[in-house]
Amino acid sequence: MKPLSVKNLTAIIAGKAVQGSDEVLIQYGAYRLKQVKKPNTALFTNKRIVNWKSLEPLSPLILVTDWPYSQNEIPKHVIVIIVADADEAYWKFVHYYRSQFNIPIVAITGTSGKTTTKEMIKHILSADKKVMATTLSSNSRTASLQYLLGIEDDTEAAVFETAVGSPGDVSNAGKYFKPTIGIITNIGAHHLNYCKTLEGYIEAKGEMVDIVHPTGSLILNADDVNTKQVDLSKFRGHIMKIGKDASCDFRASHIRYGQNGMQFTIHHKTTNHEIVVPGFGEHQVYNALAAIAAVFEMGVSIPAAAKQLRTYRQLNKQLQLFEGINHSILLDDTWSITTTSLEAALKVLNSLGDGKKKVAVIGTITDLGSWGYTIHEQAGELIHRIGVDVLITIGEHARIMADHAVKLGFNAPVYSFKSNTLVYQLLDDIVDENTIVLIKGDMYSKQIFDLAAELKIKPSLPSE
The missing domain is CATH 3.90.190.20 (Mur ligase, C-terminal domain)
Structure with missing residues (x-):
């Protein structure tokens, strides 16, 4: 996290510092008590804390709260900022933190291929950039804050998975990351215990359309039947299609199995390039197409991306x-x-x-x-x-x-x-x-x- 003083945080969230030094630097953030693991954490909560003893090793703790504590109830070693609404203060903090960074941020959703596509993008970009990314497939909604705070002054790009367990999950992730590039890898049938119907699941995945910046880019699998049902009418950014169809912006042809992975030809505008990607299956070609399209939007040439992809290491337990x-x-x-x-x-x-x-x-x-x-x-x-x-x-x-x-x-x-x-x-x-x-x-x-x-x-x- 890019450090922030208590004084500055107080101003950002329109709070009132009532206890402790306002010169202390905040280095971590949390909105649940169990997320507080280290000193110098700002905890945003509207719940009453009772067990202060357990928090002593984590001092200084910065408490941002709207709970009406009685006088002397909060130990003196806790820095306290009082706000009218703790939830509102939390989102002010999140939006401020994201606004400090003018970097490309990729958000990826889909039934399959999220983690692989994310890892491919990270691998390609890491050749000459510092990249912040989701750890393997740890993409739960509770992790979004920590991933956002992982972006620092020297971060040059970020790529995050936005999974769907329930409707609203992608929209919620968008409030944190405000992606400049969005990817929908494919839409099958999953998490129907919460999304109820396939149509509901498609709508939940389609929330990606709403969270990408209006001047950003949306990368879609043109060959996927369910992705074609996503409503794109309100999207004003740049849509890029990947797949085998002739209409695709990044098109794959001559797909074949090689000794250690897939080989294919990628067509983009008037250029053709040979691609080799570790990992077997036509689905791996789609993952590579999405990754190449994303990094191309960030200024990486197709030949440079292809060179890096050859050294990509397949994830454990994935074919x-x-x-x-x-x-x-x-x-x-x-x-x-x-x-x-x-x-x-x-x-x-x-x-x-x-x-x-x-x-x-x-x-x-x-x-x-x-x-x-x-x-x-x-x-x-x-x-x-x-x-x-x-x-x-x-x-x-x-x-x-x-x-x-x-x-x-x-x-x-x-x-x-x-x-x-x-x-x-x-x-x-x-x-x-x-x-x-x-x-x-x-x-x-x-x-x-x-x-x-x-x-x-x-x-x-x-x-x-």
Whole structure:
């Protein structure tokens, strides 16, 4: 955080300093008591603090409050700023802090590809800039303040994920970051437990349109059916489309699997460039297109971006290759699971497994609420359409996808388990050196996580 004196903060939020020195420098911010981890933190709260003893090691603490404390209730070592409305004061502080920095800020949302696209942008820019970015996929709404305060005087660019758990999440992130570039990677079906319907989820993702600066740029996946439903009528900035369609500003053609990743030709205006990006799957091409379009808006040439992308390191548990049991190939995709990412993973399995026995081990799709049955049936449709040689599901809801695939005519061997207890032995019996195994789930499923670890014999296969 760029330090700020108590005196200056008091003026910014129209408060009144009633206790302590106004020369103390504020170096951290918080709006929940549990977020206070270090001294010199400004805590904005409308709740009463009772346990002052636990806060003594964190002195000096700067309390910004509208709670009517009685006289002498607050210890003398706490600096106190009284405001009419603590919530209003908090947002004044947030808006002031963001206004100090005239730098490009990218906000990314989408069902799949957020973290990878963000990491690609960060990797490209980090060649010659100091970049602030979301840590891996830690993109919860409670983290936005700390990411904003991570921007300092020497920060030259920032890139943040804006996830959707509920409607309003992207809009809320926009109040912090005020992005100059927005990206929607794709829109599948996820978090329907809070968004209720697919249309509600699309609207929640579409909030990106409202938070990008009016003179900024919006990057959209032109090939994604649901993204096409986002209302763009009010956006006055620059819209850039990525994809394979001829109308795209950044278009990919001649997409092919290379030895260690994807290769394709990118077309922009009258120029063509060859791109190599680590990581398998056509979805990785879309991630790269979005990243290249974003950095191009910041002045990075396509050849320079392409050079940096060659050294990008794929994220753990995102379609990583390992040697598995019985000298098989293990494709670990246990970072997250949606129908969008499942489709991508099955396509990679089929491409890399050409000429081999293809086995898919798939766990439950979470955060679906009452849509759980329907979405798992849709997953079954994907399995039937794309196909594998052996299907194994783990979990009660995952069985729905297996049953629906069979109902549609899927006639390969199918095994459904409530837990992972018997899966390892089954795989040990049916896989060999001519087998590729996809294990697909999310980071919160201990059963999938443990099974993936058990199946790995060696570190990930080299990507160079």
